[in-house]
Amino acid sequence: MNRLSRRWLLLVLLWAPVAWSAGSTPASLAKHPEGAAIASGHHLATEAGMEILAKGGNAFDAAVAVSSVLSVVEPISSGLGGGGFFLLHDAATGKDVMLDARETAPQSATPEAFLDGKGELDRDRSVNGAWSAGIPGLPAALVELSSRHGRLPLRTSLEPAIRIARDGFPVYARMAKGYASRRAVMERYPGTREVYLRNGKPIAEGDVFRQPELAATLERLADKGFDGFYRGQTGAMLLAGVKQAGGRWTAEELAGYRVKQREPIVFKYRDWTVTTAAPPSSGGIALASMLQILEGWDLKTLDEAHRTHLVVEAMRRAYRDRTFFLGDPDFVQIPQKVLTSKDYAQGLRATIHPEKATPSDLLSGNPTPLEDDETTHFSIIDRDGNRVGATQTVNLLYGSGLIPSGTGVLLNNEMDDFALKPGTPNAFGVMGYAANAPKPGKRMLSSMTPTFMESADKVVVLGTPGGSRIITMVLLGILGYDAGLDAQQVAALPRYHHQWLPDVIEAESGAFDDATLRQLQAMGHKVDLPGDSAAGGRGSSHVWGNLQTVEWNRRSNVLSGGSDPRNPVGSAAVSPAR
Secondary structure, eight states: OOHHHHHHHHHHHHSOOEEEEOSSOOSSOOSSOSSEEEEESSHHHHHHHHHHHHTTOOHHHHHHHHHHHHHHHOTTTOOTTSEEEEEEEETTTTEEEEEEEOOBOOTTOOGGGGBOTTSSBOHHHHHSSGGGOOBOOHHHHHHHIIIIIOSSOHHHHHHHHHHHHHHOEEOOHHHHHHHHHHHHHHTTSHHHHHHHEETTEEOOTTOEEOOHHHHHHHHHHHHHTTHHHHSHHHHHHHHHHHHHTTOOOOHHHHHTOOOEEEOOEEEEETTEEEEEOOTTBSHHHHHHHHHHHHTTSOGGGSOHHHHHHHHHHHHHHHHHHHHHHOSOTTTSOOOHHHHTOHHHHHHHHTTOOTTSOOOGGGSOSSOOOOOOOOOEEEEEEOTTSOEEEEEEEOSSTTTTSOOOTTTOOOOOOGGGGSOSSTTOOOTTSOOOOGGGOOOTTOBOOBOOOOEEEEOSSEEEEEEOOOGGGHHHHHHHHHHHHHTTOOHHHHHHOOOEEOOSSSOOEEEOTTSSOHHHHHHHHHTTOOEEOTTOOTTSSOOOOSSOOOOEEEEEETTTTEEEEEEOTTOTTOEEEEEOOO
8 A cells, every 4th residue: 555545544534524324225326315415615604504404495595505604704715705606406407507606807907907117017906905806796696596596585595694794703723824914915905904903903813703794795685685785885885995995896897797607518537427617717628628638548557656747747738728728708719619629638648758747848838720725615415416516716815805894895806817917927827818818897717616527326516726726636536536535535635736837746745755756757847845946836835725525426325525624624514314
């Protein structure tokens, strides 16, 4: 047993998956789960989802509860001032749909607005304050989920979030440390100071964090739906706060925001049907490319170094295509059929040397003819077989840092996800060109990749935060399920990443043993280990992501959940049959 296998076994013993079994194995596949499963980045959100299911709600009502509670208790990751993608499966019709609640660029957001006097990207403007914020999409998604897919009134599903915002919750270590790292920016703005300072002192671990203004904003959303956020009192306060901070939103573009329904990307990988996010997510196309490249090898028979080498080479090629081709499909023509085809993947596979790294500068730097990673994710399967995979964000840690006074709403800094200056990397080191240039009303490219997997006898929902690393973490999760791992083992898998440029493998602590590391380096790979930026990378963090996944084994009728052990406040829960 190698070191990685021993790590998986130890993790299984320490974090055994939450599971409930119907008892004896049925003779045929179960048509409906005997219970429900939820995994999210905070136990209060998981509990809220279960509360709504117990009141007769379905997975979509539970998603409203989980999403809104995460917006209260994980302000470092997501919130009403941000957006997200919601991948939905309706068990009654068998249909899948993606709700695109990505933020949109305001009319004022031209590329020139983000350049300094020397024509260089103004980093402060692109990630801090009013100019960095797109028009939020998450509140519209909650209304859409409830009105078109749920069973319960919106107010019922929002009640847990309203209660927690009003009564408070304990500040946890990651939240306090994140505030300390962003304090200088956040305390520029009066509305943010009103929320995060108590008698002039910032929040600290263990404090009870109450947000009465956010509770009132949620109340208006619950009472008046879309108009309760995008118009009326909340809308007026948002516009005033943005204007006070120097930004230029208009009432028309705020009230004009709309959730878009997208057709998910669907493809086959071995025995699995994978359903995943469509543009403006880059994740689905990249996953289709990487997995169909890798389908040409039996990864299970390879040693760890050669398996990693091939996975990295697939990552390299998919991220190169991401740079040039992907953007908002309402604004740019994306060669999606080509990029997701097996023939295209076969051509890319032919360029991979089985023993040598391909230097990224040998892959064309021009188009061919043809997301802090403090995002959050949750996964749900209900007793009817409905399912939701949702990834939502305000982009970097605490988003823009700006809370318009009176709202409690922390605005995103998603404008940095546009290619504000072509060929200049964003905060995640990812470059873009014309396809992802900002235009009024356009949605910025995202890495958020909520995903479903289905085999003959299993159904899986998974996703994670992680900025540009989201797609590769979901890829490793899919490969883990294909290798036979259970939900908790998949959530705990060690992680590595390559994104074409910079030309380096980034890795978590302990992802590779010494022998594997030496083999990869001998193949020509540069490896960026935690805290080390000498290899040309970003200096990897010790741990990445916050993967949340649920699995339904239809043969045994067992539901299980996996919550990333890297996050001590996350949780997975399974409810028994009625």
